[in-house]
Amino acid sequence: MANNISPVLLFASIIAAAQPLVFAAVGEMITEKSGVLNLGVEGMMIIGAIAGFATAVTTGSPLLGVLAAAIAGAALALVFGFLTQVLLANQVATGLALTMFGLGLAALIGQPFSGVKPPPFPKLDLAVISDLPVVGPLLFNHNLMVYFGLVLVALIWAFLTFTRTGLTLRAVGEDHDAAHALGYNVILIRLTAIAVGGAMAGMGGAYLSLVRVPQWTEGMTAGSGWIALAIVVFGTWRTWRVMLGAYLFGGVTILQLNMQIADITPLWLVVLALFLAAVSVTVRSFRSSAPASPWMIGLWFTTLLAGSIAIRHPVSIPTEYLNMAPYIATILVLVAMSADKLRANINAPASLGRVFHRTG
Numbered sequence: 001m002a003n004n005i006s007p008v009l010l011f012a013s014i015i016a017a018a019q020p021l022v023f024a025a026v027g028e029m030i031t032e033k034s035g036v037l038n039l040g041v042e043g044m045m046i047i048g049a050i051a052g053f054a055t056a057v058t059t060g061s062p063l064l065g066v067l068a069a070a071i072a073g074a075a076l077a078l079v080f081g082f083l084t085q086v087l088l089a090n091q092v093a094t095g096l097a098l099t100m101f102g103l104g105l106a107a108l109i110g111q112p113f114s115g116v117k118p119p120p121f122p123k124l125d126l127a128v129i130s131d132l133p134v135v136g137p138l139l140f141n142h143n144l145m146v147y148f149g150l151v152l153v154a155l156i157w158a159f160l161t162f163t164r165t166g167l168t169l170r171a172v173g174e175d176h177d178a179a180h181a182l183g184y185n186v187i188l189i190r191l192t193a194i195a196v197g198g199a200m201a202g203m204g205g206a207y208l209s210l211v212r213v214p215q216w217t218e219g220m221t222a223g224s225g226w227i228a229l230a231i232v233v234f235g236t237w238r239t240w241r242v243m244l245g246a247y248l249f250g251g252v253t254i255l256q257l258n259m260q261i262a263d264i265t266p267l268w269l270v271v272l273a274l275f276l277a278a279v280s281v282t283v284r285s286f287r288s289s290a291p292a293s294p295w296m297i298g299l300w301f302t303t304l305l306a307g308s309i310a311i312r313h314p315v316s317i318p319t320e321y322l323n324m325a326p327y328i329a330t331i332l333v334l335v336a337m338s339a340d341k342l343r344a345n346i347n348a349p350a351s352l353g354r355v356f357h358r359t360g
Contacts, residue, residue, distance in 0.1 A: 010254065012138050015146060017212065018250025020045070020204040022149050024228035025235070025242050026156060027200025031077075032232060033160065034193035035173035035351035039095025040080055041201050042225025043102020048073040048202025049209040050106040053118055053216045062121045066145070066206045073202020074195040076102060081194040085187050088355055103219065113216045121145065121211045145207050152200075157239040169193060173349030176356045186356050201225065223327060237347040271310055274303040 024041055031038050051072035056065030080098050083089040121143050132140070160166040169189060172179045176186045204224070209216055227249055235242030278299040285296055 008134050008138050012141065013254045014247060014251040015138075016142060017254050018247045019146050019149050020207045020212065020224055021228055021231060021246035021250055022153065022243055023204030023207065024201045024225060025231040025246050026153055026239065027197040027204070028228055029197075029232045029235070029237055029239065029242050030156065030160075030169075030200075031193050031197035032237060032352055033173045033349055034169050034190045035176055035349050035354065035356075036081075036084065036190050036194055037091045037095065037353040038077065038080055038098075038194060038197060039092060039229065040076070040098025040102065040225075041228050042221055042223070043099035044073040044076050044198045044201035045102075045205035045208070045221045045225045045228075046106040046219070047076050047102045048205030049220060050110045050113070050205075050216060051202065052206030053209040054109065054113055056118045056210055057113060057116055060119050062119050062210050065118070065210055066203055069202040069206030070199040071202070073205065074199040077194045077198020077201070078191065080198075081191045085190050085194075085356070088357070091353055091355075099225065107218045110216050110218060114218075116216065118210055118214050121214070143211055145203075145211055153239060153243050160239065170349070173351055176351045176354070180356070180358065187358065190356075201228075204228070227327075237349065271303065271306045274299065274306055278303050 024045055028038065028041050048069035052062075052065035052069030054065075055068035056062045059065070076098065080094055083094050084091045123143050124140065124147060160170065168179070168184055172184060172186050172189050179189075180186050205221060208220055208224070213220065228246075231242055231245040231249060234245040234248075278296070281293075281296045281299055285293065
């Protein structure tokens with residue numbers, strides 16, 4: 001039942017589970033900020049997963065595994081970069097091919113590592129602080145990759161916001177012709193952004209195979225790369241929003257697992273969605289000092305009605321349908337963002353996906 005779920009442990013699980021998406025989505029955001037659309041995130045993640053796993057098992061060092069995963073992800077991304085930026089291949093088709101190539105290559109490399117246990121990943125040991133109630137398990141009981149990811153996101157935000165190099169990267173993504181006319185090396189800047197994005201996707205894959213599972217299984221990324229692409233759109237190409245989006249999507253995954261364990265009916269997910277929508281509409285109404293609209297009242301009424309039905313008439317739904325929850329959430333987000341084109345285009349790089357032809 002619902003009271004079997006500890007909210008503290010639930011949120012701690014969400015933070016840990018969302019970390020691969022944080023790495024992959026923020027990395028893809030950097031790539032897209034430079035004006036390049038790389039759909040090969042799934043392929044780079046799975047290559048990072050097997051490269052990190054194989055290196056960790058061979059050397060006995062999970063940290064070396066993460067480093068190898070970053071290098072492997074960056075190397076595969078640079079293949080994409082060479083094809084699209086130097087040979088001017090189509091970015092969409094090349095990205096899709098990169099995903100298929102990565103999945104096949106990872107399956108081939110990973111055959112000898114099936115069933116092998118990797119060395120344990122080190123945790124941050126803060127003794128007394130980790131034992132504090134609520135705060136301890138929520139914030140100070142994670143592995144090093146979680147804290148490294150948070151620091152990395154903060155550094156990327158500062159880089160894009162306050163540094164001249166970050167401003168140049170964004171300028172290339174907005175108008176590559178103008179940036180070229182000002183003397184910037186557009187291709188080099190984009191190749192660098194592609195490599196960084198690939199390295200982060202590779203680290204996301206290493207987190208899956210070394211920390212979250214931990215083992216090597218063919219196809220273990222299970223669509224995480226595609227979800228990361230959706231999160232970038234959901235986060236409107238803003239660093240902190242992209243990270244928040246990763247936590248929300250990670251939360252959907254953890255929530256459906258906890259629902260299966262606690263035997264909570266999926267109708268509660270509908271109630272939660274309605275409740276969040278009602279809160280959002282109410283907050284906007286207060287900010288604009290507008291009177292309560294029939295829409296807002298109807299939303300609250302529907303929330304209460306759905307909650308009452310969930311309490312009185314629990315409906316059991318097979319586990320297979322619950323497992324679809326993260327992918328259904330991805331589709332819904334993309335549909336919602338596509339419907340609101342103004343919102344989707346607010347921060348989208350103007351040159352995203354456009355081919356740059358160097359002249360002069």
